[in-house]
Amino acid sequence: MSAPASLQAFGGDPAAKARLLERVRAPWIARALVPDVSLNWKRDGVPDSLSGTLAETQDRATFVERTGIPVDLALLCETLIVPCVKKTDTGDDATGPSIEGAESVLSFGLEWLDAVQPGAELGMVVPRFARHCLEMLLRPDFALAPHISADFRAVGLQIAALWDRELAGETPARDEWRRVRKAALAAKANETPIWGYRIATLLEAVAWPVHSISGEFISVFATFLFTWLMFLETAYMTEQECRDREHMLIGWRAMAIAPRDEAGNIDGDPLEFLPESQRVMSMEYITQTMERTMAVRDAARGQKEQAIRGLMDTMFRLIQGA
């Protein structure tokens, strides 16, 4: 697969950059835009997002045409902001919802856009960010490292090696990629330790040439990030709460991989033989533990924001260096 077609950010025109950023600067500072993993612009019942407003479109191709920025890069930047944002309904139809969150995280919404040089070619930013994430999650000191199975760790290392060869200008043979994918499918994400499930899913999904994975990376990255941030909360939980959270993840995984009928509906009850998952996913449990859940979330907030900010700083450097 060849590298993405060359694009020039803002068509190389500083005036165009200023004009487009003008659309988002005031509403973003007023916290009136809601970051999202999709382009939202005048979508029924959905608040406008940062990128949707920037290009005034919900169409991916139109976004690229109007900004010269890869749409996957823009959505990935918003994906980084999403977990640290709390949406509040102002109750005013004219102003719509509002967001709140730590300034250190929310500031990234404009930081990354300000860092884009008119004329910069940003096509390799997402692939390089993906390479950074792969290196991070394969490090022995990564928080979730003990939960990544040996088979998937081996797959991750093989992907990293092939990506490095690509980034150095080589083109690995198709058979090399086929072997990695075969190993990923054989490793089976649903048999990996529960906290490592989303990492296994990410590794399986990105077992392709790095130039080609930008579009698919966002959704698997978003779920990986969600899992990582949830794991950081366990440092503030009791042993029982940690066990309950694992049962919740087991329940979610069972729902995700449950056999479905021809219409796509879940066949039977995936939680039938998982009574503990059933318990912690019940409305009764969720209601009873709500206060404690919020307390844990608050306690872990600093650590989570630090993790996110680290990723944002990496992204910022990659954009600046493009």
Add this chain to the structure above:
Amino acid sequence: MSEIIKAVNEANFQKEVVESTLPVLIDFWAPWCSPCRALLPTLEALAPLYADSLKVVKIDIDDNPALKARYGIQSIPQLYLTNAGDQVARLAGRTRTQLAAELEEFLP
């Protein structure tokens, strides 16, 4: 980007799907469906890999109720592999790796 996966509707369904010389992978979707939008980049990456042996199209079920009824679509996203308009298989994979493995069972 959007032309990689052709939008099929009730007007061009016969020509694009039934009369296609290649098997057709149909993505049943709707603009309001978030998982459908998340799946689209995967299909956009998958389609060029099978350009010689497979056509990939998308059908908006809201705009095309007759096609939704024809295939009995009750939830989305749904991926149906078809031959001359007849369903050959429903693909359950949601990553390119899984979909490629499923397609290799059916395609030459």
